[in-house]
Amino acid sequence: MTANVLGRETSPYLLQHKDDPVHWRPWGEEAFAAARAQNKPILLSVGYAACHWCHVMAHESFESEAVAALMNAHFVNIKVDREERPDVDAVYQAALQAMGEQGGWPLTMFLEPGGRPFWGGTYFPPESRWNRPGFPDVLKAMDRIWREEPGKIAHNAAALKETLEGLGRPEGGGVLSMETVDRVANLTLGLVDMERGGTRGAPKFPQVPLFRFLWRAHLRNGGVPLRNAVLTTLDNICQGGIYDHLGGGFARYSTDEEWLVPHFEKMLYDNAQLVELLSEVWCKTQSPLYAARVGETVAWMLSDMTTGGEGRAGESPRALNKDAGESPRALNDAGESPRALNKDAFGLASAYDADSEGEEGKYYVWSEAQVDALLGAGAAAFKKTYDVTAGGNWEHKNILRRDPRAGLSGDEPALAAQRETLLAARKKRIPPQCDDKVLADWNGMAAAALAAAGAAFDEPAWIEAAKNIFAFVQTRMTGADGRLSHSWREGRARHPATVEDLAQMARAALALHQATGEERFLAAAEKLAEAAARHYWDDAQGGYFLSAADTTDVFQRTKPVMDNATPAGNGAMAEVLARLYHLTGRDEYRARAEALLQALVPARAEAQIAVPGLLCAFEYLERPVHIVVASEGEGAAMLARAAHALAAPAKIVQCVTDGTRLPPSHPAHGKGPVNGRAAAYVCIGRTCGLPVTEPAELARSS
Numbered sequence: 001m002t003a004n005v006l007g008r009e010t011s012p013y014l015l016q017h018k019d020d021p022v023h024w025r026p027w028g029e030e031a032f033a034a035a036r037a038q039n040k041p042i043l044l045s046v047g048y049a050a051c052h053w054c055h056v057m058a059h060e061s062f063e064s065e066a067v068a069a070l071m072n073a074h075f076v077n078i079k080v081d082r083e084e085r086p087d088v089d090a091v092y093q094a095a096l097q098a099m100g101e102q103g104g105w106p107l108t109m110f111l112e113p114g115g116r117p118f119w120g121g122t123y124f125p126p127e128s129r130w131n132r133p134g135f136p137d138v139l140k141a142m143d144r145i146w147r148e149e150p151g152k153i154a155h156n157a158a159a160l161k162e163t164l165e166g167l168g169r170p171e172g173g174g175v176l177s178m179e180t181v182d183r184v185a186n187l188t189l190g191l192v193d194m195e196r197g198g199t200r201g202a203p204k205f206p207q208v209p210l211f212r213f214l215w216r217a218h219l220r221n222g223g224v225p226l227r228n229a230v231l232t233t234l235d236n237i238c239q240g241g242i243y244d245h246l247g248g249g250f251a252r253y254s255t256d257e258e259w260l261v262p263h264f265e266k267m268l269y270d271n272a273q274l275v276e277l278l279s280e281v282w283c284k285t286q287s288p289l290y291a292a293r294v295g296e297t298v299a300w301m302l303s304d305m306t307t308g309g310e311g312r313a314g315e316s317p318r319a320l321n322k323d324a325g326e327s328p329r330a331l332n333d334a335g336e337s338p339r340a341l342n343k344d345a346f347g348l349a350s351a352y353d354a355d356s357e358g359e360e361g362k363y364y365v366w367s368e369a370q371v372d373a374l375l376g377a378g379a380a381a382f383k384k385t386y387d388v389t390a391g392g393n394w395e396h397k398n399i400l401r402r403d404p405r406a407g408l409s410g411d412e413p414a415l416a417a418q419r420e421t422l423l424a425a426r427k428k429r430i431p432p433q434c435d436d437k438v439l440a441d442w443n444g445m446a447a448a449a450l451a452a453a454g455a456a457f458d459e460p461a462w463i464e465a466a467k468n469i470f471a472f473v474q475t476r477m478t479g480a481d482g483r484l485s486h487s488w489r490e491g492r493a494r495h496p497a498t499v500e501d502l503a504q505m506a507r508a509a510l511a512l513h514q515a516t517g518e519e520r521f522l523a524a525a526e527k528l529a530e531a532a533a534r535h536y537w538d539d540a541q542g543g544y545f546l547s548a549a550d551t552t553d554v555f556q557r558t559k560p561v562m563d564n565a566t567p568a569g570n571g572a573m574a575e576v577l578a579r580l581y582h583l584t585g586r587d588e589y590r591a592r593a594e595a596l597l598q599a600l601v602p603a604r605a606e607a608q609i610a611v612p613g614l615l616c617a618f619e620y621l622e623r624p625v626h627i628v629v630a631s632e633g634e635g636a637a638m639l640a641r642a643a644h645a646l647a648a649p650a651k652i653v654q655c656v657t658d659g660t661r662l663p664p665s666h667p668a669h670g671k672g673p674v675n676g677r678a679a680a681y682v683c684i685g686r687t688c689g690l691p692v693t694e695p696a697e698l699a700r701s702s
Helices: 012-016 029-038 053-063 064-072 087-098 134-148 152-168 178-191 207-219 224-239 269-287 288-304 368-386 411-424 440-457 458-475 498-515 520-536 567-584 587-600 612-622 633-644 695-699
Strands: 023-028 043-046 076-081 107-113 115-121 486-488 492-496 625-629 653-654 679-684
Touching: 012 076, 023 029, 029 043, 029 076, 043 087, 053 064, 053 134, 053 368, 064 134, 076 612, 087 107, 087 115, 115 134, 134 152, 178 207, 178 224, 178 612, 207 224, 207 411, 207 612, 224 269, 224 288, 269 288, 269 440, 368 411, 440 458, 440 486, 440 498, 440 633, 458 498, 458 520, 498 520, 498 567, 498 653, 520 567, 567 587, 567 612, 567 653, 587 612, 625 633, 633 679, 633 695, 653 679
Parallel strands: 023 076, 043 076, 625 653
Antiparallel strands: 043 107, 107 115, 486 492, 625 679
16 A cells, blocks of 8 residues: 655645645656556545645544545545646636536545546535535545446546536637727626725635726726726725735735735735736825835745745845845846856745644734733824724734725834834744745746836836846746746756746746846747747637646646636736737737637626736737837936836837837837937827927826
8 A cells, every 4th residue: 555655745735744644646647547556536635835724624634544544445545736736726626616516725526547527525524514524424425436336427527527628618709899898897896895895795805817907997098986996905905904014915815805804824926916916006096005015015025935046935035135225136137048147046935824833813913912012102002003902803813904094194104113013023923834835927927026016116126036036937947948847846846837837927028028128038028928839829729728738647628718816827828929019010929819819708798807817918919008218328217217107008118229129010110219318109009199208298198
């Protein structure tokens, strides 16, 4: 009998289970071969390191000798980190939903030895409660049905297989125009909680792709309800308990309607997306609150999340000395190969757990007595600002939050000093575990966000950090064959890349090209787009598959279309293609973007609400705001800074020595400096405005 072999894995989630009495195996042919040889069904358990209910089920069932005995006797048991293998998770989440169940983690699925699912669920308690069967009862029932009713197994598996095959053929047929996009934005408003922000009801997720779409609709047409939907959401997120007011960074979601009680895990992807959206909205509002949250969250990302470089997760890389105001050394300044220049490169870890010392949120909450003891005479003002009471605002404890209507106050310096006092005390607690694996797509999101925020706020150190993160993925996570890997940890790059890895790294390359003007980043984006076309594109029906054609260990290839907590790969790739078309003038990029949109945009407006990434990409294709800065020197740099801070939807900023460097098809082709002075040309769609030579005049054009 094979023992638990997870100890040889790199995933922190799998390593959490290496000492379970369950004979866990990682996903792969070895496990499937064992299931075929033993004629046993597969029990597939999918989760991730920061998942609270994954921990609960582990403690209740997977650490139980009695439950493990049932699992080992009747099943081949496979454990998957859904962050390492999102392509595997996507298939079986869809299978569960096809059964009429709500998806989530932990995911518990029962498969035939060939990988076809036939039944499943999410969390199961150790005994029947909450109208859910006990996990041992489920195991016994599945074993009995497998042995005694093979026809039922085959029927269920065949029905699910037919449904899952549709994942590779999403229904398209939508015909888009900018008027259609505006109608969908206004239709989406019906889902928004206009009092507290987010979508109606609980739980509340940030849903950045959706609110980015609404913000850009506001920038286009000035709709006040669209503006209020986004600002109300961001104000509540920035001031609520979902934000870590001491250490910076946002939790994954709020369990209630008020944004008070977070699910305390912190994910890199949420924070990257919120930094980018807050920076974009700040360009219009100049909100001090948004500027503060961006700065605090970036500081948290670049201190607590760094890994793989000269520092580890929880330690800043030596190259980024925030206290001294130093920036990491720029890569490739001398034109050397990026593979050779990676000394300063570092990655960002995936997440921090919700639990510490076996209790969700323990690291983050406070009693009134603790606050009083630490702050003394100044405690009263702090408690009033941060909703600290004797009875607590959550389970007799206090989650720090602020009034979303109040904004920042004149007492911010004093409050900042008090926060530092509490933070110093909090650091003495046992912290949540950090999942320090580096994921290519999430690091691409972070690099894009840091580059965009650095350009908007004129923070060169953030742009340098983005360069170093991008370099890390390019060098440490790319094989000798030039193919990208999805994850990295402790010196090992593993698992095949998904199209979302390529899409988000290409977005990061374009953001860095926009922020720096360096042509190497445009070349990198084109190379990633070429790899996506070669390995992921569906020649028969259009659109990109999540997994590559030569990724052979997935039961069903899927096409990511709908945006969820993270943007779908097809929406991100459509944006990349549209931007590449305008930057290079190459018609093949436009043709592929149009083919993608035609294949995947749903026909019904109600269904288009679920694909805001595709709709934003369409705007980039049809109506970009392309700002060209022509000339060099300080005058051009000042205009570029103004362009980066300009509030505009589907914005593309490009710096050239003169307009002859632009593609001949570009409306600003041939335009250049005016009377020897650097000039900016704001082109909307196919029409360019008059040249602008003063940064203040350019700023007024938003």
